[in-house]
Amino acid sequence: MAEIKITDQVDITDVVCPLTFVKVKVAIEELEVGEILSIRLNEGEPVQNIPRSLKEEGHKVLKLIDNEDGTYNLLVKKAED
Secondary structure: OOOOOOOOOEEEEOOOOOOOHHHHHHHOOOOOEEEEEEEEEEHHHHHHHHHHHHHHHOOEEEEEEEEEOEEEEHHHHEOOO
């Protein structure tokens, strides 16, 4: 697989639902179509809900990486608005 070039990143490990998705939504809106956002999030609800919500908005979830410390990195490609 080709190397993924991350355009921007956001850390939501210190944020609680529902603000987690709000922070991610703001970050992804600042990107151009096709750019990649890396999201650092906690296991549990965020890792279950954020990928699903992004897919529902039409964005492409590229990869979910387990950091093995209770957090994950989610790589998402921005779709058209």
